[in-house]
Amino acid sequence: MERPLACWKGEERYEGEVLPSLTIILKTGGCRHNRCRMCSYRFERYPEGTDLEGALLSQLHWVVQHYPPSGVAIVKLYTSGSFFDPGEVPPRVVEEAARIFWGKLVIAETRPEFVDSERIAAFISAIDSGDYPTPLYVAIGLETTNDSIRQKSIDKGFTFSDFKKAADNARAGGAGIKAYLLLKPLFLTEREALLDMEESIRTVTGIADMISMNPCTVQKHTELEYYWKRGGYRPPYLWSVVSLLLSAPAHITCDPVGGGRARGPHNCGTCDYDIVKAIRDYNLSGNCQTLHQLFSRGCECKEEWERVLSLEKPYCMPLTL
Numbered sequence: 001m002e003r004p005l006a007c008w009k010g011e012e013r014y015e016g017e018v019l020p021s022l023t024i025i026l027k028t029g030g031c032r033h034n035r036c037r038m039c040s041y042r043f044e045r046y047p048e049g050t051d052l053e054g055a056l057l058s059q060l061h062w063v064v065q066h067y068p069p070s071g072v073a074i075v076k077l078y079t080s081g082s083f084f085d086p087g088e089v090p091p092r093v094v095e096e097a098a099r100i101f102w103g104k105l106v107i108a109e110t111r112p113e114f115v116d117s118e119r120i121a122a123f124i125s126a127i128d129s130g131d132y133p134t135p136l137y138v139a140i141g142l143e144t145t146n147d148s149i150r151q152k153s154i155d156k157g158f159t160f161s162d163f164k165k166a167a168d169n170a171r172a173g174g175a176g177i178k179a180y181l182l183l184k185p186l187f188l189t190e191r192e193a194l195l196d197m198e199e200s201i202r203t204v205t206g207i208a209d210m211i212s213m214n215p216c217t218v219q220k221h222t223e224l225e226y227y228w229k230r231g232g233y234r235p236p237y238l239w240s241v242v243s244l245l246l247s248a249p250a251h252i253t254c255d256p257v258g259g260g261r262a263r264g265p266h267n268c269g270t271c272d273y274d275i276v277k278a279i280r281d282y283n284l285s286g287n288c289q290t291l292h293q294l295f296s297r298g299c300e301c302k303e304e305w306e307r308v309l310s311l312e313k314p315y316c317m318p319l320t321l
């Protein structure tokens with residue numbers, strides 16, 4: 001039997017309530033774009049010629065056996081690319097996922113070019129039990145609302161206007177929108193990254209129903225790792241993460257993967273654990289009191305962070321060719 005890349009049960013905050021969730025990362029035919037500078041998920045793919053439909057159905061049945069969905073309210077479906085790319089996840093698999101997760105609130109990740117309102121509507125009618133007004137949220141890794149940064153620092157291959165079109169298509173099909181934003185992609189100073197995230201949160205609020213901020217981590221065998229190994233990149237400070245969460249106009253979630261480690265968002269090593277824990281607690285409670293306390297108490301490294309914000313100089317890119 002095939003296993004997914006990862007699968008775990010947890011909890012998610014949804015409309016003021018904490019609900020039991022199941023997260024599944026399926027191994028698929030792989031991301032069609034396959035070139036973002038910080039991404040190693042794209043290497044997780046079956047070789048060409050694999051019976052994708054059979055392999056993916058087998059993974060879904062493994063999930064049902066090992067993580068029975070009864071009692072779960074929210075199901076988060078990720079792939080090593082786009083759940084709604086029929087070349088990556090065959091339609092029969094999408095149908096089977098809808099059958100298995102009928103009655104759940106599903107969040108499924110995809111690139112914008114695969115958001116087709118008819119397919120979205122068909123998926124919703126297959127999972128909808130009437131329990132949730134919006135049974136599906138289409139999650140898109142927008143990363144930033146700034147097209148130049150998305151293109152030059154990430155090489156994401158789509159524009160903000162593509163994202164907005166996809167959001168319209170998802171809504172036309174009856175789905176909600178979740179946007180993932182990336183804090184501090186390659187080539188940005190800490191301050192540029194902070195300003196870019198503030199601007200992105202402001203701009204995408206009102207377009208997306210849910211916003212999740214991902215502080216950048218250095219994944220293996222990526223271009224980002226190449227620069228990091230040569231001292232050309234530092235993941236964001238946890239102080240940047242906290243200050244953004246505290247100043248956001250609404251509750252945004254944040255999973256500080258690798259928090260406190262050299263490859264993940266980190267401070268000095270002494271204050272990291274408490275901050276990462278407070279961020280995780282804030283995701284569920286929506287109460288930012290502990291984050292406020294930690295931020296005002298500070299640490300020796302908070303001055304370092306402030307110095308970095310004021311002194312770090314960007315390596316400018318030419319505006320013209």
Ligand code: SF4
Pocket residue numbers: 031032033034035036039040041042080081111141156
């Ligand atoms: S970040 Fe997403 S779109 Fe970019 S290569 Fe990775 S899986 Fe593909």
Ligand SMILES: [Zn+2]
Pocket residue numbers: 267268269270271272299300301302
């Ligand atoms: Zn510290």
